[in-house]
Amino acid sequence: MVRPSEYDVGLIGRKATYKPYAQAIPGGFAIEKLDTAPCRMACPANLNVQGYVQMVKQEKYREAVQIIMQDLPFPGVLGRICPHRCEKSCRRLEVDEAVSIRELKRVAADHVDLMEIPVPEIVPKDEKVAVVGSGPASLTAAYFLALDGYQVAIYEAMPEPGGMMRYGIPEHRLPRNVLDHEIENLKRLGIEIHTGTEVGKDVTLEELKKHGARAIFVGTGAWRGLKLRIKGEEADGVKDVTSFLRDAHLGNLKKIRGKALIIGGGHSALDGARLALRMGADQAHIIYRRSRTEMLAEPEEIEEAEREGVKIHFLVAPMRVAVENGDVQGIECIRTRLTEPDTTGRRKPIPVEGSEFFIEADHIIPAVGQEPDLLFMGDNSPLEVSKWNLLVVNPETLQTNIPGIFAGGDVITGPATVIEAVEAGKRAARYMAMYLKGEELPTEWIEEPPMGNNWVEVPDDEPTKHRLRISTLPVEKRLSGFEEVNLLADETSAKEEAGRCLNCGSCCECYQCVEACKANAITLETHGQKRESVVLQVGAVIMSPGFEPFDPNKYDTYRYAIYPNVVTSMEFERILSSTGPYQGHLQRPSDEKEPKKIAWLQCVGSRDINRCDHSYCSSVCCMYATKEAVIAKEHAVHELDTAIFFMDMRTYGKDFEKYYNRAKDEMGVRYIRSRIHSIDGDPETDDVCLQYADENGVVRSETFDMVVLSVGLETPERLVQLAEGLGIELDQDNFVQTGSFSPVETSRKGIYVCGAFQEPKDIPYSVMEASAAACGAMANLSGVRGTLVQEKRYPAERDVSLEDPQIGVFVCNCGTNIGGIVDVPKVAAYARSLPGVAYVGENLFTCSQDSQDRMKEIILQENLNRVVVAACTPRTHEPLFQETLKDAGLNKYLFEMANIRNQCSWVHTGQKEEATEKAMDLVRMAVSRAQLICPLPQPTISVDDKALVVGGGVTGMTAALGLADQGFRTYLIEKSSELGGHALSLLTTWRGEEIHGPVKDMIDKVREHALIEVYKDSTISETKGFVGNFETTVSQMGEDVVLKHGAVVMAVGGDESEPSEYLYGDDDRVLTHLELDHAFNQGDKRLESSTAAVFIQCVGSREPERPYCSKVCCTHTMKSALKLKELNPSMDVFVLYRDIRTYGQREELYREARRNGVIFIRYSMEQKPQVQKMDEGISVTVRDHVLGRDIVIQTDLVVLASGIVPHDNASLAQMFKLSLNEDGFFMEAHAKLRPVEFATDGIFLAGMAHYPKPIEESIAQAKAAASRASVVLSKEQLTVEGVVSHVDELICRGCGECVEVCPYSAIELEEREEGRKVADVREALCKGCGSCAVACPTGAASIFHYDDEEVLTMVEAALD
Amino acid sequence: MSQQFNPKMIAFACNWCAYSAADLAGVSRFQYPPNVRIIRVMCSGRINPNFILKAFEMGADGVLVAG
Structure with a gap:
């Protein structure tokens, strides 16, 4: 069964093994494990029911049997005769009927020949173990001990092994060939079975020990039938059911005549009666002193017996066996009645006086229970025996009072079922192994952890279905022989039946994924992972748990749960995503048709206290609805009409209004100012109809194919509890309480908050807050900065400059990602033929850790000096392989990749030959380039750990304090004569906090801070340098001061x-x-x-x-x-x-x-x-x-x-090489992900210079800028990439073309001797784009690693 | 014409945009004809006109500069 995918918000399903985030890198899989399924918990042998049922569903019978064999050795036997407690606990009963689990086990078993399954690898041990008896307990103990490597010998008194399975269960229920086969299989594990050897007579326990048995298991069962304790039962025609079944099987009893009467209500009573009919009895009667409902046998079993002609007399108890001339004549009975249930729930039969009557019978077969025959003990045995004639054992370990002798099965419990005996054998084997290893055994019963009930939810719409009904042999065919009555279910029905399983535990632990994972990333250990608690010692905590989208089911008039084409905005995001449920094709859920009209309803779960108690605005919905409408229009193949129903359009962020205008004016998104009251659906078409009043008050009705509910953001209950646990205060809307002057500090010192847990907000502001929270945490922790860092050391770099290219090529299969399409051996063989190639290897996964270790070894062994990896994209994997080169003592630039996955196997799936050919070409291109590439130095530059903050308003002061509190000396430049800026003119924050006081405090703090130097009445007149090494000239009232610093924060504000x-x-x-x-x-x-x-x-x-x-x-x-x-x-x-x-x-x-x-x-x-x-x-x-x-x-x-308008920032922008947007505000490096950084390294941005914003946002952004700047300042040195431009000064004529084209201002003209000008590259600023090399008219400028030859050789090789 | 024209294409792709777009095409399993060979450069600004001429000289039927 498939569960709803959380990632796709339930639009599609997923399995227990799934990819939680399709876009995550690396794209890891997860396995969902819930509590163990109730069927498994109910099984005495803890059999993995869900696992094998799922295998049957997939017709993987062999795998099913292997799963069963992990817990017991008798799939075929138990598939027939297990009383299946599992089925009684099946959660399918909540829907309809239990899954026919036992039957599915039989289906699996009957389709597999055990002899064809390879014997598991066993590490043999020397110790010998003796097992007395060969019933289910003994054989199971022997099985597990043998798997553990012990030398097991079984001693069986009867001529054939199997115990009660053979001699106590008639063949019509358990064909002997099934039993024989499963016992034969055990012998393959090296188990010796000595039949006809009676312990206690032929050999004693003591002798077994003398012969080397270091431990003994006793599983001799309960073979002695209990007496009826009535007169006449010693007569010849009275034979207890155990003896009757045994004699019949042994052939001692060939035929019976007349009428058989069986006394009892258990399985063996029915077995006796049904066997009697098959042995020739004219009639078979059962008398039972309770009623039908109290019978222990399953109803189907009773029904089948009755169909065969067995007559059952309920509420009848035997009084006396009538014997005449030594022959049984019949039995005198009395009717009974049942009492009300007693404290144990059992109803006792009480004889009804005067109701005596007589039943004629020729054979009387009591089936009222058995007890063990303890002959094996011999005389004067020290083994402890209970008053019920059972062996006494420790209930946990099953060890008897004599160390080393263990017992299990009927001999300790009295008559019970095969599955219970199996449990005992398994348990004993475990403790015997511990005993043999000399480990201490527990003395007390160990309670199992209580059963959890965190299972996969039963879907509300799970269709009901009858359980599998198996067919039986026609009655007329049955009595003439011993043929099996229950017939094997056909495969289709079995598959369907297995499909009814609800997969309660989620992962069924079939371990098929372990088999499938070629990278060995999933192992049995992976599966064994358990939740663990870890205690971490930390100095600060940052809370960023986010939000949950509002659940629109509360709006009953929007019918979200009922109409399939009413979706939430989150669902619509997934619909639009290329990794989403429809692979990015715009379609609606009901019929997968592309919608032609979509409406968005704003403020669902926001700005509403009537239905959701959320008076707040969720801040992001207007923007995302607009974005969704625009993207939907772009995705749509046909014309798409989009309409957004809103109250106020809140596009208040940087560049948001522009986007809104474009959506409206250029893309044609319709904006309708109206709050929709209710939604009507058309059940025929699944279309959705909206009624609304337009701006002129006219009521309109419009039908859409789809409606998107723009759901708001809210704090889920679990976060409310988390906050409570942490002792941080929440406000009336369940967001974390913060102050405008401390926007990321919670009410508990040392705990910081960022993101939507504080208030609904968008990505840029969340990212800013995240850095701000880090700033707060870092100020607390500045004393221990770097103390937990371990520096990685590399071996000395080998000088390869004089060596000819010795290229190693590693071709990757990427599991089947590449190898499934591209003929990897062929590509590898081809690589061997290429010039300069000294080594070629193939890997299943080149990026795995063991492949990396091997690659390092090969580089050293083969003395390679260039490495080409033909695998995936260098954009994700180049750094990994370069790291391996460094570990092997090679310069990291001696590396090249051929992208034969993203550019071959994944995009030419259907053209294997062409893909292979292209892969060969790409390898040839890479090898030809590899011949030319050289080691490059990666110069380091020192970092001046001082900061410069431009602007002395609240933003600038916050940034300065943030840096200084972290221990960095900071220069604060203010153009006016006072610190404080516009904040001093403001009355209160929107929360009502007074502004003047806190700003004055801030000014005092800045003034008094030992690490802050304030320059008032100052402007910046010049700046030089680059990240880590700036040199800025500050003019203070006509005097120039030169300041050296490593980073800059621009906080010049606005007006x-x-x-x-x-x-x-x-x-x-x-x-x-x-x-x-x-x-x-x-x-x-x-x-x-x-x-x-x-x-x-x-x-x-x-x-x-x-x-x-x-x-x-x-x-x-x-x-x-x-x-x-x-x-x-x-x-x-x-x-x-x-x-x-x-x-x-x-x-x-x-x-x-x-x-x-x-x-x-x-x-x-x-x-x-x-x-x-x-x-x-x-x-x-x-x-x-x-x-x-x-x-x-x-x-x-x-x-x-x-x-609010920006200052004239043009000159600052020019000096620091920063860009401004159309409105004159400074432009950050990335609107969403790098909101406080400039594209120029080492310079950061905060406050109104970025965009108009309230005080708390300016403060958060200032802290964020300080935090980002501290990343630069805390480094002693910066490493510069080797792929940079360089200028040959001999050829350079100082024309300045390169200076012109350099987008990073990394090249300047410098004067050399005699006024000669040459271009000089600031390597720290160069990004290696190579524009200078193209612009240079003389060829003086070139770019390392991508010089003309290095590129041209690829062109040549490509077309070779 | 009995034989189909199968042009040889060279694509110069900027590491930061076009090359990663080609990667994305792979991740998304977009299928395209197998007759293009991609050469990665750090910026499309690196493309010297000579590179393009060289490609044509070597027999390319088309050159794509993407960045």
Whole structure:
């Protein structure tokens, strides 16, 4: 059965062995193991039921039998006669009926000839072991001891081995050839069986010991039938069932006549009766003193007996055997009744007085139990025997009171089943081996760990199905012989039956994966891995457990669970993914058809307190819905219509607004401002219908092929518990409580948080926070930095400069990835023929550790000086092989790869010949290049461990403190005369924290910090150098200071833009946000006295000339509006907006503002508000979109949410070789993954210089920049790559072409003697792109490792 | 024409983008004709026009510079 794949959010299934993350590198597999399946737990022998059932499902009968044989030696016997407790615990019973487990075992056994299975490898031991008896317990003990290597000899009194399996179970249930075969198989393990040898008579236990048996197992069974203890039972015609069955089998009893009467209700009573009929009895009757339900035999067994004519008299007890002239005449009986169940649950039969009656019979066969015959002990045995005549053993080890003598089976329990005897044999064998090894045995019973019930869930929609019904021999055929009654199920039915198994334990432990894994990555040890607890001593903890997507089942009107084409955004991500359920083809789940119309519903599980109690905005959904719509359009083969239903479009991040505009204007994504109430589905087509009111209030209905629910982010319960366990506080939304000035610190010192566990957020900000958390942790741990690092040492590099190329070529099979398509031996043979090749090898997996060790040996042995690996891509594997070269004393650049997997076997799957030919070409190209490549030096450069922070605002100060706290001396450059920046003009954070005080504290801390040098009134006039070695000239009031440092943090901030509209500057009642904060600070009376206030949003933002969103203004407006309402509750406060972007938990402020009566009026870009100066006050006119009319507001206060603009960063950018985006903000190296780094090494970015952001985000980013910078500063030396440009100064004419083209500014012109200019390469900056080599007109510039010849030789070889 | 034209192609691929795109094509099992030979360079800026001329001189029917 297949379980839902977590990675594909349940859209498709997976097996127990699966790839958790398809895109992970390396792509590892996982095996899911849950608690052991209940069937296995129920089996006394702990047989791996799930395992062999799964093998039968796949028709792998031999594997099934091998799985069974791991736990017992009798698959065929137990496949017939096991009372199958497993089936009673089968979880399939929750659905319909138990799986016919026993039958499946028989199917497996009957399809396999044990003799064809190779004997397992056994390491023989010298010790001899004797086994007394050859029943199931004895044979099992012998089996396991023999597998363990012991010399086992069995002594059996009867003429043939098998014990009760042979002499106690009639042949119609267990054909003798099955038993014979399985016993014969045991002999292959070296077990000797001495039949006809009765211990106690022919040989004694003592003698066995004398003959060398170091341990003895006694499994002599219980053969003596119990007496009825009634009159007349000594007569000739009375024979206990054990003797009856035995004599019949031995041939001592050939035929019986007349009427047989069996007394008892167990298996042997039925066996006796059915055998009696086959032996010629006219009739067979059973009397049983309880009722049908109390019978121990299975109902099918009873039914079959009755079909054969056995008559069962229930509630009848025997009184006396009537004997006349020594012949049995019949039996006098009495009827019984059952009492109510007693404390043990058993109902006792009580004779009913006066109900005596007589049954005529010629044979009376009591089947009321057996007891052991302890003749083997001889006289005066010291072995302890209980009052029930059973051997006394330690219940755990099964050792008797005499050390070295163990016992099991019926001789210790009284009559029981074969499977129980098997368990005893197996248990005894284990402890006998321990005894023989001289290990101490436990003295007490060891309790098994309690059974877990963490099993694979039974699917709700599991279809019901009857269990396998096997056919039986027609009754008329049965009584004439001893033919087996139960017939073998056919393979198809067996397969189907095995398919009913629910795979409770997930992994069935069939170990087929161990067989299949050619790399030996999965072994039995891998399977044996257990969860373990590890205690780690750490100085800091960083929490980044993330979030869980909201479960939309709570929105019953969206019918997520019912309509297949209503999916979550997470599911849609998987649908779009090339590693997803549909390999990246856009299709809908119901019918796998490509949708033509898709709708996204925003704010599912966000901004909603009615249905999900999540008042917050999830911050990321507007962007991801837009992205999904755009990508869906790109993936769609046909025209795709996409519509996003939203409340406010919150594209507030860097470059997000641009993306939104492009989606809307260029890609044609429709944005509809409407919250959808409910979804209707069409059961015929599985289409989905939405009803909504458009912006003009008109109700519309639209049908879509698919609906995507843009689900929000939430903290799952398990994380709430984790937080509780760790003692860190969560806020009302279950996110970690942090402060604006300590954005990654939890309430518990030393524990940091980052990512969506703190508040819903996107990737860039999560990555920033991650580095910020690391900064916090590193400040605590700076004293022990590097103490746990172990430096790897390499042997000295061999000088190969004078040697001819001795190339070693290693061709990889990559399991079957390459070898399955490309003819690897042929490629290898071809490689041998190539010039310079000294060695060729083939590997199954060249990248495995043992292959690496071998490669190292071969390099040394064969004296190789170049290595070519023909395998996969150098982009992932080159560093690994280069490491091996270094270990073998070769320069790492003496290596080349031929990518015959990604470029041959994987892309020319159907063209094996062509793929092989191409692989040969690629190897030839690689070898020809290998002849030319040379060792390259990797120069190291020292690192100056000081930092330069540009900008003394909150961001710059945080970065400086972050670095200085880690022990790095830091220069802080501020252009004004004061530290603190704009933060000093702000009133409070959105959380209401006062700003002024903490900033003042920060300034003091900076000033007092011994490692921070502050340069106020300073600007940067020049900078030189590169990562680790910068030299910057700072001008401080006309004086120049030269500072040396290893890293730079750019934290130059931004400014509030100056509005050019809405009467700003004309009327002092029109304020910006900063001015309003200032007015609040000053206690400006106008704020209280004004009867109305109007906020106008997006002033100078989201306009064609400044298209980005300034991110902070909406929140600031909420805060200010509330503050005004607080000052004067009767004031009418209006907010004129386009979209309210109170992302994350800032949404709470928006709610509060509405609750407090702030009036929100949306305006459009086409109809912006009009602000006019009147005689008294100001009039603001705005078009209300709901009423469709102009509204005129009279006010004394207009607040403009003016945007944030970058400084003029051009000169700094030029000096430090940094880039700016179109809006003038600095551009990071990668928007998502490297948000605080520049493409230029050693320079980092934080705060508003990157993009407008609130204080807590600036602080987090500043800490992140400090953290990233410390990675550079903490190194003593940096290693430069060898693939760099170099200039031959003799040929260089100083034209500067190379300087022009170098994208990394790594080349400069330098003056040599007599004013001659030459190009000089800064190797630390060079990325080895080679543009200079192309641009150079004289050929002076070239690039190591990719010089013209090294490339051209490949061209030649390719076309050779 | 009885014989199908089977052009010989040389592709110069930038290590950082085009070469990894070719890797991705492999990972995604995209099938394409087997008559192209990829030469890895650190940047498409490394491609000297001579390389292209050399390829044609050696008999290439097409050259792809991807980066």
